[in-house]
Amino acid sequence: MSTRDQRCEVSVRGVDIGFGRVKVLEKLNLDIAQSEFIVLLGPSGCGKSTLLNAIAGLLDVNDGQIWIGGRNVTWEEPKDRGIAMVFQSYALYPRMTVRGNMSFGLRVAGMPAAEIQKRVTEAAAMLKITNLLDRRPSELSGGQRQRVAIGRALVRDAGVFLFDEPLSNLDAQLRVELRVEIKRLHQRLSATMIYVTHDQIEALTLADRIAVMQGGVIQQLDTPQKVYREPINRFVASFVGSPSMNFVPGRIEGANGVLAFVGGDLTIPLQGYAFRSPAAPGPAVLGVRPEHVLAGGAAGPAAIQAPIEMIEPMGADSLVWCRMPSGASFSVRVDGEARVAPGGTLPVSFPATALSLFDDGPGERL
Amino acid sequence: MLALRPRLASKLSAWLALSPATTILVVVYVGCTAWTVWISMTASRMLPSSTFVGLRQYDALFANERWQISVSNLVVFGVLFMIASLVLGFLLAVAIDQRVRAENVLRSVFLYPFSMSFIVTGLVWQWLLNPTYGIQAVGRGFGFETFRFDWIVRQETVIYCLVIAGVWHAAGLVMAIMLAGLRGIDEDIWKAARVDGLPPWRVYVSIVIPMMGASFATAAVLLATSVVRLYDLSVAMTNGGPGIASEVPAKFVMDHLFERQNIGLATAAATSMLITVAAVVAPWIYIQSRRRRAA
Amino acid sequence: MVAAVEPAGPRPRPVTPARVGLYAFLVITALFFLTPLYVMLVTSFKTMPEIRQGNLLGLPAEPSLQAWGHAWSAACTGLACNGISVGFFNSVKILVPSVIVSIAVGSLTGYALSFWRVRGASALFGALMIVAFVPYQIFIYPLVRIFATIGINNSIPGIVAIHTIFGLPTMTLLFRNYFASLPIELFKAARVDGAGFFRIYSSVMMPMATPMLIVAVILQVTGIWNDFILGLVFAGRENLPMTVQLNNIVNSTQGERLYNVDMAATLLTALVPLVVYFASGRWFVRGIAAGAVKG
The missing domain is CATH 3.40.50.300 (P-loop containing nucleotide triphosphate hydrolases)
Incomplete structure (x- = not known):
């Protein structure tokens, strides 16, 4: 002791x-x-x-x-x-x-x-x-x-x-x-x-x-x-993590070191993502935590407008459920004071540095 | 009014369903007990009489040598039988709890006597203890010419034969209750004790046995009621003999009711048994109900 | 083995004296419990001349079923020499209606006491638990008189009534505790669906009570089969159950005792509870546990 x-x-x-x-x-x-x-x-x-x-x-x-x-x-x-x-x-x-x-x-x-x-x-x-x-x-x-x-x-x-x-x-x-x-x-x-x-x-x-x-x-x-x-x-x-991470199935496309993740109508450039092994185009799953999605003003000029389905207020934060262009839902964590409402849209973008990419088989990190 | 009808019907149904139990309780359990107690205070002999004689039957009862022997037999049997059954049953449960092989077989072996009647138990042991052909003969057959195990035909030892047969019959029951108690103990307690470095015997003595109070109480109460009811075993094994050396109170009551036709004395004896049971069971019920209220 | 082995994998488990002692204890006690059954079996297959030679533990030299046949159909109980089969069929005649009626009354009472708020229900239940401990001797004389008055003394209906009366506390406890462990919502849902008292009992509760029914049947079959004193007093000379007949065969024979026949008859009497015990396995233990938590 x-x-x-x-x-x-x-x-x-x-x-x-x-x-x-x-x-x-x-x-x-x-x-x-x-x-x-x-x-x-x-x-x-x-x-x-x-x-x-x-x-x-x-x-x-x-x-x-x-x-x-x-x-x-x-x-x-x-x-x-x-x-x-x-x-x-x-x-x-x-x-x-x-x-x-x-x-x-x-x-x-x-x-x-x-x-x-x-x-x-x-x-x-x-x-x-x-x-x-x-x-x-x-x-x-x-x-x-x-x-x-x-x-x-x-x-x-x-x-x-x-x-x-x-x-x-x-x-x-x-x-x-x-x-x-x-x-x-x-x-x-x-x-x-x-x-x-x-x-x-x-x-x-x-x-x-x-x-x-x-x-x-x-x-x-x-x-x-x-x-x-x-x-x-x-x-x-x-x-690990609650609310849990969003997963979006799609593909990695591109060549010559300029890669992007494409899922449905969504295209996310992957500059800045730290691949564990040399990246190659092919099927993949994108993972992004709700708080890593940039929303509202922070989303920047490349933002897409995601339609808002539902809002779960959690006190300090709110969890906003949006619809992907592909039809799947994903969640975004925004400030509890943010003015959002179902039926509206939320500008969102996905910063490559905070993303996770997994292969679509065993789900290993890429 | 219409809405109330199904309720009323259900209520009446409930009363109807409980009427057999209520009748049995009032007529048999309360009524017959009162009747017996009343007769024990009358001068009834072969036929019931309504002459009140106070406690005179009890004076006669406790002056009766056969009753005295019955009571002292009950005490000797009760103490030895309960201690031996509890100790043996607990040790068996502990032994089986050590992850031994063939656990299921052993458990069946220890418990099967309990499934059989006291009559069967008594007759088997009467045969085993038979001095001419039984265990004594086996011992002598092995060359121990002076080996003596004739307890069942000697007045001063016959009661111990009843104890042996009783323990053989009931130890498995104690084992089953104790084993359930042991298995109910949180496995983490054992782990904590191992981390603390306690030797297993110490865990049993200092931690497990104090936790098994309820199991011991249950087993003890079950054994105690079978002690007071002790009748079949004495009838089958020795029929109260040799002489009247293995008489017991329940047998005293039955014999005086049906063979000796002394109803007054028999009911006085039965009432004495009731008082004994009440003295044993009442404190236990009191503790149980208090514990339940506390819980 | 001079160089120390680097410990890896499971701990070596040397055979310790404690382990040897444990198994020795278990084997010796198992022998104590098994010997009576073994001796019963071998004795029943021996001939009387062989038994007279001693050698209690030896296997029969010429195994013979003669004693079994004699026990079943020719052994004498008092004056009649029709074997123990008479008692067997009497016991069956007593057993079947007694088990059915006692379980029916007990389950209905337990059901009424668990879900329905009838006034005095808890008092009734508490009283039933207490009277379960009272020795039978208290009730016997008044019950004989009552039964004689209403004309069911010494008859099958009489003994069935007796087994129902004395089975009531345990059966009620068993079913009440089981129903009390069911979610009350089940009962409420049935009420909302408009089912009445008996409808809920027969269509909702009893179908769910199969485990308790099995336990109750085991408990009552062994208990009633093994009963001696109640059958002796209430069944009547024509209907004496097997245990009583057995005791008569063994203990009131005149002339030479036929030990092989005695043991065969004893085994025959023990057969039903033994079969129930070994066939039911853990259910039997469960029955003991359920019956043991009186009070």
Whole structure:
């Protein structure tokens, strides 16, 4: 809790996990740096919780190794791995007080009472649960319970914290509050944190790096900004971001380095788009986030006039649904004060630097 | 008025549907109980009499040696049977919960006796405990010439034979209840305990058992009611013998009703059983209803 | 193996003493539970001379069905020597109407208590749950008198009524809890569609209650088949159920005891609940769990 001298980087090397015939993870590699906050993000069944349980040692790997703090811990018990863990269902011991919950592991491990007392007091103060120490979990609210669960992890004084969807059972307001708390905790402890969630907002707000997972594979491992702005494929593009990205099927046309995306009547010049590999004409899918569409005065002279179908006010912003010349709908995020109305038109343009292009097969970024 | 008619019809239908239950409750459960309690305070013997004698039947009852033996048998049987069934049933549930092979087979093996009647149970164990051909003979057959297991024909030990048969019959039921309780425990609790480095026995003792209060209470109440009702097993296994060494209160009531024709004494005994049950069940119901109100 | 292996893949799982002890415990207890069934089976296939030689656990030297035939059609219960088949058919005669009537009354009561706000409904339900614990001995004498007065003592209708009365609390609980778990909107929608009390019961609720019907049938079939005391008192000499006949065959024979016949008769009596148990699998456990949450 105080100064951290032990090493606590985590490394997952070629891990295979399967249950019977079903392969959950295959040859998975992941390196997490000291003091890094990494979020495993993905829909349910993508293998993110399996991976976390394997790192914790709660689940055997079929093949591969887990390294924590420079030690190969593949065969070690969870308690010997230098980790602490927080669960979605809190997993508090119901018949013990908060103090009992936080101290039980330490007592069983034979730690001197004075040291236990010190750690519990310190952790309780940090989480503002000092006044709850003598209550039972059944007397606490959801948010308080999760604080206690975090407290139980804190007293272990571990170098690596594992969070398994810790905020999923809480209502929206508490979720935001505890999210901030966890982030603060990370800055203060400078421990390595691995955090599993299916909530992309949590991932974006908390992570140093996000690992977006699907089908047991890490699709993209990068900073929140990169994941958001330059999704590696259509899955990542559609999973991250709310309201979600617009997709327009079409073709890349042109030659001699002067390329344009053509979808229906829409033609967008692609100067400035950072292709990952030399571009070639052919079918493609254009992706653009609602807030990256330039609208109104910002749209510039090349703007097209898009007919407005519907408006969803969201407070600070409004989401304007327009019709593509091809007939498909797409959404544009405009200022909440903007004067727009259904039936009117909105001048829009698509800046090449903020676009994403995917091939029309597997949906890889071009 | 017209609009009210279907409502009224439904209301009447509901009353009609509940009338059998209401009748049974009032006539049988309340009426017959009151009747029995009343007879127990009269001078009835072979024929019912309406001469009120207060608690004189109860004086006779508790001075009756056979009743005294019945009651002490019930206590010995009840305590041993309940403790043994609860402990064995819980251990079996824990053992099965360790991801053992052939879990389904084992569960069926432990529970099948419960599907059979006490008569069958009693007769099987009567045969197994038969000193001439049963387990004693098997032990001697293995060369232990002095091996002695003739509890069923000895007055001071026969009640333990009933306990063995009872546990064989009921331990599986406890196991089923406990296993359901164990499986109901959040898997994350086990994970948290492993991260905390708690050895499994410690998790059971300090965390799981305190969480299983409801399962233990349910099992205990079920066992306790079968203790008070204990009748078939004694009839089939020993018919109360040798002598009157394995008599039980329920059998006392039945014998005095139908064979010895002493209605007054029989109903006094039945009323005493009722009071015992009430003393056991009332606190439990009280706690349950309080818990429900709190929830 | 001097060089340390670099850990990779699954943890090695050496056979620990704890694991060995666990399986030893399970095997020994499984033997305790299985031995009676095994002994019953082998004894029933032996001849009396072989049984007299001892060797309780040995397989029959010359397996013979003779004891089974004798038990079924020629064993003596008191004076009559028509075998246990008489009891079998009596039990069937008692079982079928008792199961149907008790489930019908119980489900209707449970339904009326779960959806309809009848005055005193919760009091009725609470009272039914409490009286479920009262020992039968309290009711027996008054019920015999009442039944004699209305002329259904010692008859099939009498014993059916008895099983309905004493099955009512459990059946009501079972169905009430099940219906209470259904969404109330279902009931409201049916009301809006204009269905009345019995229409909703028969067309909406009972078709949805199939799982509970299965559980109730399992519970009642085993319970009524295994009943001894009620059949003994209320069924009448002509209709004594199988358990009573079995006890008579085994325990009131004059002269030499035929242990092989006794065991064959016992197995025959246990057959119906055993078949129900093994055929129903998890449903049986579910029935126990549903019946166990009394109160």
